[in-house]
Amino acid sequence: MKIARYRSSAGPERLGIVTLASGREWLLDVAKASAARGGPDTPATMMGLIEGGAAAMDATYGLLDWAAQRQDPLWMDDPASVQWLTPVPEKSMFCAGRNFGRHLLESKQGDSANAGKLHSDFPTGFIKLGRTLVPHKSQVKRPADVHCLDYEVEIALVLGKALDAHSDIDPASAIFGYTIFNDLSAREWQLREMHNGLLMLGKNFPGFGPIGPYILTADEVPDPTALVLWLKVNGELRQHADCRDLIFGFAQLLAFWSRFGLVPGDLVSTGTPEGVALHHKPNPQAWYLKPGDRVEAGVQGIGVLETFIV
Incomplete structure (x- = not known):
């Protein structure tokens, strides 16, 4: 459904x-x-x-x-x-970072000085504030002090059951459904923050969380690893992958983030596959989003999330 x-x-x-x-x-x-x-x-x-x-x-x-x-x-x-409207009322989101294998590889190749510090011992990520989330067909304003606006197609899991570190249920059984998420990112702010070991503003400008339009209920997805996600900018394909490339799968992400104490309606995202503008060769600037761009993020079986940059 x-x-x-x-x-x-x-x-x-x-x-x-x-x-x-x-x-x-x-x-x-x-x-x-x-x-x-x-x-x-x-x-x-x-x-x-x-x-x-x-x-x-x-x-x-x-x-x-x-x-x-x-x-x-x-x-x-x-x-x-x-x-x-956004698929669920305003909710902050738990976002995994560098959780697709080939995206982790392109990240290491793009930052060789710090490549040795990156690990996959457990999921790492950040919080996307609920106020950043905007629905299908939204116009997102590129802030005046952002010139490296990037896209990241992801799958967001919608929780249907409470889940915490003491839960004795299979984390996968807590998934109500799946929706499409575009983790818009201000790379110049993100990278400067990460040099101090922190990350907040670069992911949380107003409108930096397009999500929707639909939730596909979990009973319709017998094998989540087969879900295919993609992203286009002005009709040009930039990202395309399936969830077999995930480092930490859906249940592993939920089990880890359950330490926060998850409740029905909470959102947990998978991270993005390779193909972001940040690591585009030879010129990332050619792929960064600019006013007038139309971004389509899709997940097979769910639909297409459309966003306009202004």
Whole structure:
């Protein structure tokens, strides 16, 4: 099931399920369809669905089957005309760094002086503030003092269960679903911060976290390592990989970050594959993002996250 948060007008948040009707994709408005059916109750918000567990998922699948037999246009919204929201309400994100093998290799080749200090003993990363996250189709302003604006396509895991260092469940079973994330980065700020052993501003300018548009629920992904992710700038392919190149897999990342105490709706990202502008040869500046650029980040089976740099 592919699901999204959006507004169809100036009204409240809607929960939509991707459905096919008349040969194309639509968003089934869960609240409208549920009201038309008259029960059983189905969560009408993303967090209600996530926190409702298996019972909420069963009710939602039941509603989807019922609505698919009727295909009433009164319950359908056109994805091309909605106002997108981030897949979950404002949440900070736990982001893994240098977690794809070939990206780690290009990082070492690009910084030979510090290559020997890089290790994969355990996941390392940073926090992406919830206020940086912006939805599909957003315009992201390049700050006036940023000239090395980079892209990083990633997969973000959406937690469906609480998870901490004492949990006795399989971390993979805590995944509610998967969405697309573009970890925009101000490289000149990031590198200067990292020379002091810290990282914050370079990853957290306003709008530096495009995410969405959909969550693909975990039951639709039997083998997460087979997920393919890619990124294009103005139609030019820059990144392409699958998750078999991950150094730390999905369950390993969750087990490690669970030390923070994760709760339903929390976000954990995988890190990015090779192909970032920072390590482009011979001239990284040619690949850095600039006003007017259109960035498409995609994950097979989930969709495409589109962002415009202004």
